[in-house]
Amino acid sequence: MPFTKLSGVEELQTLLDSFDTWMFDCDGVIWHGDHLIPGVRQVLALLRSHNKHMIFVTNNATKSRKSYKNKFDKLDVQAEVDEIFGSAYASAVYLSSVVKLPKEKKVYVIGESGLEEELNNEGVAHIGGTSKEDNTFEPFDLHSFKPDPTVGAVLCGLDTKINYTKLAKAQQYLTLNPGCLFLATNEDPTFPVNGGYLPGAGSISAPLRYMLKRDPTAIGKPNSTMLDCVKAKHDFDPQRTIMVGDRLDTDILFGIRGGVSTLLVLTGVTTESDITGPGASPITPDFVTQSLGDLVALIGEENRI
Template sequence: MPFLEQENYAQFIDSIDTFLLDCDGVIWHGTHVLDGIRELLALLRSKGKRLLFVTNNSTNSRKSYLKKFTKLGIEASEDEIFGSAYAAACYVSQILKFPKDKKVYVCGMSGIAEELASEGINYCGVDEDNDNLKEMSEMGTVKNDPDVGAVLFGFDLNINYKKLAKAFTYLHHNPECHFLATNSDLTFPAGGTVYPGTGALLSALSAPLQRKPTVLGKPEKTMLDVIVAKYHLDRDRTCMVGDRLDTDILFGQSGNLKTLLVMTGVTSHDQLEKSAIQPDYYIEKLADLNNH
């Protein structure tokens, strides 16, 4: 196992200019900042390291995330935060060059809506469909809308049958309608355990469609391409730090970055030992790097 030994901490830090840091399971658990993280991040900044916070959580916009960082006493700027909601908005506006007369139907929360709005993208869905269908006779109210040019699926605490039926209808009746997802994480860590993630909810839509969405968060390279282009990163001196092998570590590997796995989130030691995806290094907790 590629365990990062304490005597190698200083050399490892010196070899990196930019740290891409996952948030859930690396920096915090929910609203609890992991022990020693504030001090470790301050140390890295004092050494001139660039810190970028890269998360698959689409529930918040960069502006909302910044409020969380501030509330938790973690130094950050909006430019240092890259969420999957922002990556999705950039993809729709810059890659798809989405037509002004079309709109995106969103199964997700306010973070996606805010980022789409910041890119000048018309959207519908989100909170307006939180009221679920009450009985089967209401199924006829779900009809195709030719103005919907894309369905964007993200984590949604208010997911219901009405939202799934609308998303399915738009995609089923219009093969040219883009099918997008902020991420495909099956679980996420919170409260000392894990819960079903976006990927679990997404399967309720992708399975009946027999169609896979374009995934815009980790481990796909869309988000990384935006980050590398914006900051002109030297990939050889950039490290992706995360708690998931199939998203964070694979994300770093696909972008030819160094990778560091922390054991404070989703991945167990047993899973690490058995997985075909292996990081360059792993460490028990990120704050350990402060003990060099």
């Protein structure tokens, strides 16, 4: 089914009128790194002025919801903690409420402080992560390694300090501890930053997948676990909901699987050539526009009314 490319104020107005709940990815849609995408602040304010329900659904696992709120504040963009759903939070909820990891069990974390914060908030015990012991570039010595028999899961998120020790310990737990769960916050291979792309959380778990010949259970978009988390906290009508994202294989597929409409913006990973012509992706959004900031045109239109 072909997508609609938004190209005029009337089409933008129809979009505004058609949806009550707006879900947004963040990286590549709202910002690049620490740089807000032009026009986004005004567009989000416009949506709030029309009483739209806002939900920010991100696969970023390095920040807790509280940290994300701080980032929104620094960029002078309104957002509430309960409007933010990151894969770090969803992973913690998955462990505490879905698989119900026993209290005596721990999680071995490959990830950063935001992931640890969300695990703490859900009462999930963990080791690894930002610990000094594991953030080392000393050679890993298997003979001196004393595995913790209470580790019941390995959780991989984006870790910008990934090293051999973390991968080796994770491999040992997944090999030695019976029933140890292999989880990934998300499977994004890259993420956009101002000026290009960097390896994502999916790239961090890739060595373990190769070693173990086993895929992790992925929590974030496009998987239904993330949407279940959103549904548990927010009441919305899928027929009046739209997902705005920059990636076909995560954001847009997430929306399609969730039965909501989708808007692809071209300020992140996906380019127009990915959705047109020979070799185009079979994942098709409902709407496409260059940038979320394009909706700024509606502000000028309202001022003329």
